[in-house]
Amino acid sequence: MSEFEARVESREEVQAMAESLVLQRLREQFGQALLEVRVWRNETTVVLAPPDLPRVCRFLRDDPDLVFDFLADVTGVDRLRLPESSPRFEVVYHLYSLPHRRRIRLKVRVDEGQAVSTVTGVWPTANWHEREVYDMFGVPFEGHPDLRRILMPDDWEGHPLRKDYPVEASPKWWGEEPA
């Protein structure tokens, strides 16, 4: 093993240890609320029940040992074509702690029409991210201050990133083009 590879491995070990601390704190605090925990390629994913999301987020941001003060990203996944496809949608949150340099991924799963509580109150940056998830997947966010489509026109029909949405243009819109 070269010196370079050894260094890469030790860095990943340190990261894995730090992440287990986050999991430990989460288990102490919420225990039952963590539906599923998965560590793959040194990344930790925690699946939560939708009603638990806001209090877990607040805890992760405010706990002095964790301080997940930076919400890097929010996105969605349509699980329609996965082996396990119910509930259908997954909203994925990538949290980052600037002081501790740690990452964690949170997920909630909801079915068609079911709303997810907004986290704009915890991290204002979630505003546009949640609008994008709403636009692309049709997952509504409860309590969002300005839930409108963001990339598609306001009167667009359908949600493009759903797996049952055609990859090519929406037939309806092409049909309406004047000859």
Next chain:
Amino acid sequence: MVGGRAGVSPIRTMTLNMGPQHPSTHGVLRLVLELDGEVVVKCTPHIGYLHTGIEKGLESKRFQQGIPLTDRMDYLAPLSNNLALVLAIEKALGITVPERGQTIRVMLAELTRIKSHLVWLGTHALDIGAMSVFLYCFREREQILDLYEAISGQRMMSSYFRVGGLVADLPPGFEDKVYAFLETFPDRLAEYEALLTKNPLWLQRTMGIGTISRDDAIALGLSGPSLRACGVPYDVRKAHPYSGYERYQFDVPLGKNGDVYDRYMVRLAEMRQSRRIASQALQRLQPGPINVADPKLVPPPKQLIKRSMEALIHHFKLYSEGFHVPPGEVYQPIEAPKGELGAYLMTDGGNKPYRVHFRAPSFVNLQALPKMVQGRLVADVVAVIGSLDIVLGEIDR
């Protein structure tokens, strides 16, 4: 002032539509400005005019096929986009590119940063009214475009990084061209600085304009130079090194006030650091493999295909079916010129990604614009947009 004396009807504000076709919005960005005289009361950005469904398109392309699509996101820094995607796929595959491949990637990623910052500086200065800086910046950018052309035959959308390494090794004489560019670049930077850094007009238009506090910047998810101009020392290359960045010596320039001027100073200093990293990479370049030694991932050399049956089969399999990635999900952040560019990849074991999402830095940074321009003049909106360094291709994806 909105409100007015008792008995007098309040003065109505005017709504002004800035964009989508406006030269200072850097693409097709539409801002709806509510104005009281010349003062911005409220600013509402409308985006999506450049939405091309890149994330959707990636789901229907094999892993290797998706790379050219990413070039078109932040078209001023195509290699950074390539890097985020290939690193995410490599992380999911559990492979590491050999040292020479990584060094070349770092060198080109830093040249890309310089190239992107040059366009930012030129257009930002042009927006504020300094025409000549634009011409100088594009002169140097041209040299980097020539380097791009030398490695890939393409001046802009080069798609040079591939899963497992690079599309080809550097052409002969490439190192000398990079060396020549890096040698002259500090003098060029000094030229830009002579035109702007102490120019009273420039100072008036940038100092104390578009200020954002450290806490607001973090809460709004700002990243890259815009975040560091507020004094937050977050740089993905330092915090979570990838491609061997931990082996390079460089500083992370920080600002203090979080205004347009500090963002300008941070980016100028970053160009110097990028030059420093690129010249270290140039010194580190040793002969060796550039791709992982896995014929199931990297196509065999053309000559071998004519002689070896196995190579022919690998070639056929790679270009007809591609490779499969084990099921799982990864998030790979990199420090793109605009900020933290994250690639979120979800795989289901197939030869195409199940879902790809890009955390586009411009998308998140633009969200801070209304906060920065509130209560300022319309002319400042132009300066602030320029200082955020947004690219609409990346925002709308």
